[in-house]
Amino acid sequence: MREDTDLASTIHHNQPDDTGTHxxxxxxxxxxxxxEPPIADLVAGYVSRExxxxxxxxxxxxxxSAVRDFEPDVVVLDLMLPGLDGIEVCRQLRGFSDAYVLMLxxxxxxxxxxxxxxxxxxxxxxxxFSPRELVARIKALLRRPRSSTAHLRSTxxxxxxxxxxxxxxxVDGRDxxxxxxxxAVLAALTRQPGIVLSRARLFREVxxxxxxxxxxxxxxxxxxxxxxxxxxxxxxxFIDTVRGVGYRLREARP
Amino acid sequence: MREDTDLASTIHHNQPDDTGTHxxxxxxxxxxxxxEPPIADLVAGYVSRExxxxxxxxxxxxxxSAVRDFEPDVVVLDLMLPGLDGIEVCRQLRGFSDAYVLMLxxxxxxxxxxxxxxxxxxxxxxxxFSPRELVARIKALLRRPRSSTAHLRSTxxxxxxxxxxxxxxxVDGRDxxxxxxxxAVLAALTRQPGIVLSRARLFREVxxxxxxxxxxxxxxxxxxxxxxxxxxxxxxxFIDTVRGVGYRLREARP
DNA sequence: AGCGCGCGTCAAGGAACCATCAAGACGCCG
DNA sequence: CGGCGTCTTGATGGTTCCTTGACGCGCGCT
Numbered sequence: 001m002r003e004d005t006d007l008a009s010t011i012h013h014n015q016p017d018d019t020g021t022h023x024x025x026x027x028x029x030x031x032x033x034x035x036e037p038p039i040a041d042l043v044a045g046y047v048s049r050e051x052x053x054x055x056x057x058x059x060x061x062x063x064x065s066a067v068r069d070f071e072p073d074v075v076v077l078d079l080m081l082p083g084l085d086g087i088e089v090c091r092q093l094r095g096f097s098d099a100y101v102l103m104l105x106x107x108x109x110x111x112x113x114x115x116x117x118x119x120x121x122x123x124x125x126x127x128x129f130s131p132r133e134l135v136a137r138i139k140a141l142l143r144r145p146r147s148s149t150a151h152l153r154s155t156x157x158x159x160x161x162x163x164x165x166x167x168x169x170x171v172d173g174r175d176x177x178x179x180x181x182x183x184a185v186l187a188a189l190t191r192q193p194g195i196v197l198s199r200a201r202l203f204r205e206v207x208x209x210x211x212x213x214x215x216x217x218x219x220x221x222x223x224x225x226x227x228x229x230x231x232x233x234x235x236x237x238f239i240d241t242v243r244g245v246g247y248r249l250r251e252a253r254p
Numbered sequence: 255m256r257e258d259t260d261l262a263s264t265i266h267h268n269q270p271d272d273t274g275t276h277x278x279x280x281x282x283x284x285x286x287x288x289x290e291p292p293i294a295d296l297v298a299g300y301v302s303r304e305x306x307x308x309x310x311x312x313x314x315x316x317x318x319s320a321v322r323d324f325e326p327d328v329v330v331l332d333l334m335l336p337g338l339d340g341i342e343v344c345r346q347l348r349g350f351s352d353a354y355v356l357m358l359x360x361x362x363x364x365x366x367x368x369x370x371x372x373x374x375x376x377x378x379x380x381x382x383f384s385p386r387e388l389v390a391r392i393k394a395l396l397r398r399p400r401s402s403t404a405h406l407r408s409t410x411x412x413x414x415x416x417x418x419x420x421x422x423x424x425v426d427g428r429d430x431x432x433x434x435x436x437x438a439v440l441a442a443l444t445r446q447p448g449i450v451l452s453r454a455r456l457f458r459e460v461x462x463x464x465x466x467x468x469x470x471x472x473x474x475x476x477x478x479x480x481x482x483x484x485x486x487x488x489x490x491x492f493i494d495t496v497r498g499v500g501y502r503l504r505e506a507r508p
Numbered sequence: 509a510g511c512g513c514g515c516g517t518c519a520a521g522g523a524a525c526c527a528t529c530a531a532g533a534c535g536c537c538g
Numbered sequence: 539c540g541g542c543g544t545c546t547t548g549a550t551g552g553t554t555c556c557t558t559g560a561c562g563c564g565c566g567c568t
Contacts, residue, residue, distance in 0.1 A: 084530060091296065094385070103382075115360045118382040144386075166392070167450040179555060180498030196347055215559065216515090222553095223516060229496055243514070243565075433544065447521060470526090471546065487527060497525065497554070509568105516563080534545070537539075 003200030028142050029053045031072035033063040033089065034104070035082055039127075043076055046131045047138070060084025067097050074141050076134075077116065078104045092122045100141040104129070107219050157238050157250040159227070162190045171229050181206060185218070189239065195250040197241045222247055280394050283307045285326035287317040287334055288358070297330055301392070303356040314338025320330065321351050327393050329373070330388075333359045345373055352394040358383075359462070377445060392437045394446070411492050411504040416444040416482070425483050435460060436479050439472070443493065448505040450496050476501055 030047045034040040047054040057066045060083040068074065075093065079086040090101050094192040103121035103160045105114070118124065122144075123137055154163065164187055169176045178186065189197060190203040197205075199218040222239060225231075231238045240248045284301045288294040289312045304406040311320045321329065329347065333340040344355050357375035376398075377391055410416065413449040415424040418441050423430045432440065442459040443451060451459070476493060479485075484485040485492045494502045 087292075106295070115381040116293055117289055120296055120385055121382065122384040122386060124382060148564080165449045167499065167502070179554070180496075214558080216559090219515065219516085223518095230510095241515075435545075468547080470548090473526065474528090474546080480527095495526070512563085512567085514563105517561090519560090520543080521556105521557105521558085523553105523554105523556075525552105527552085528541090529550085530548085532545105532556105535543095537542085 002080075027051055027053050027075070029055070029070060029072040030138065030214050031063070031066055031070055031075045031099075032056045033060070033066075033075060033081065033086075034078040035059060035080075036078075038060070039078075043134065044130070046135055050135055050138075052138075058082075060086070060089045061118045063089050067093055067099060067202075071097075072099050074100045074103050074138050076104065076138070077121070079114070081108065087117050087120065094120065100144065102137055102141060117208075119217050139208050142204075156252070158191050158252055160190075162187060165170060168196075169229075176228050178225065178228060182221055185221050186225055189247060189249040193249045196245055196248040198246040202246060256440075280309050281305060281307050282328070283309070283326040283379045284392065285317070285324055285329045285353070286310045287320075287329060287335065288332040289313060289334075290348075292333075296385070297388065300389055301330075304389055304392075306392075310311065311409075312336075314340070314343045314473055317343050318346050321347055321353060325351075326353050328354045328356060330356050330392070336350055354398065356391055356395060357386075380458055383493055394449075398462060402444075410444055410447045410506070412506055414492050416440060418444075423483075430482050430484060433477065436482070439475050440479055443501060443503040450499055450502040452500040456500060462478070472500075484495060 020146050030052050032043045032047065032054060034056070037058070040056045041059065044054040044056050055066060055070050057063050060081045061163070062085070063075070063077070063081075065156040068071075077086045077089060081089065084092070086103055090103070093099060093101065093157065100123075101121040103118060103124045105118070105124060105126050120140060125134060125137060157170045161168075162170075167183060169183065169186065171180055185202060188202055191226070199215045202218050222241075223233070226233055228237060229238055233241065236250065238250055240250055242248055257302050263270055266435075284306050286297045286301065286308060288297065288310070291312070291492060294310045294312065298308040298310050309320060309324050314335045315360055317329070317331070320326075331340045331343060333344065340347070341359060344357070347353060347355065354376045356379060356392070357379045358381060360381045375389050375502065376395060379391055413426045415422075417423075421437060423432055423437065423440065429464070436459040439456060442456055453472040456472050457469075478486070480487060480490070480493060484493055487495060494504055496502055
């Protein structure tokens, strides 16, 4: 999949990305594809209420072109569509977009029947669904990292090892216990060593969604991480503070 | 079977992404075995986009011979196949190849898997699946150390022996009786010792499908497993709780 | 040098999370 | 058709940890 097997393609792709300074975070964009107006409007309503930008199209062909110029982060896609069906749309999207696809299916039983065909979406939801659940699923997708392989390359500071699969952190060979949020924050930093991540960016990576409440929250967690890592804010070994911006994982000296 | 052989020639998009550990001299090779061309192509597409070499065959007999001369690192194997079915193919492969096998199952076939009919696969994935998940699983397999006797994996915690073929569980030499679901949950954990599995992931491994109903359900079964294993949640010997995420099988400390 | 603002630390209330218990629902077998 | 084991759902309590606020220090600007 798109992801980032090469870095060049990731950088300018439609990732909501302010690495701190210049552009303010834009609202996530959600494309809703459904040929039944009441349902489409309903979905769009919930999406808007979350502060996300919504666009609605009613058939497969329109969906594909809408993805091109709307560049959504998530596509909510009905399986049954006039023109191209959801499966075909999904497939075409894969060719040029790294948007996550949330497929809507008529009934949970039908998932079985068409299981072989619906392969390719990132998540599924059976109709009828609760709006809460729909929003929760979209949030989960927005929270997913765009790059699944980035952490493998990371050359963080010597003595620090972060394993996202095992969810383990080691400092000089000694295991360190972190809480869920602390781990997520550290992992976000580790994914891009040497890059300054703004608090807003960190918040979105860890908490997901858009609305972020307080910079201070991030500070506190960073503080706790430092304490557990045995790091010192005044003379940091692992996490640099970039005043006025955010935090940065130190790199191995080249 | 219609068109079988390598329709999905190799599309080298980007730099072959070494999966982290050992630098593979050549690009990893993935054999895709599925009799439904759309799915096979889809899978092959994702594989190629990762920079891996893909070959596609459509039936079991072709699969066996393809393994011989293509020498893949990973075989993505549909359970339902014309000719030899996935289980039989898998069994034959074990005789002469140390390729890892990732089995694809439809949701309705999940019952069979829980019943222990499928044997010998290194990982399972239920249809419909997310392409990102498929790639992640393949990466996980590629990352595994390659042993000539591939069966002897799962270096779980000392004192615990889980035999998927035999469907038996032993703790300190004593047999423990587990129900079908309990065994499936424990086996999922055992398949990747040390790796944290989210509740959602566990649910999908055991119950199949992408939608999952209730986290709590997993909790209860974990609780029952622990009780039967003589494990203690507060100070676990076998199964760690990773708060906010899921569960993890403890590893033998190397 | 003085001052303001950003950041680090500490502490406490409250929410989220998980383990356990219990009872209802389901399927399987006799 | 009835009984039993298993799966599922609900409720409860204990524990962790997320969040918020207050306070003090020091960097950097004027």
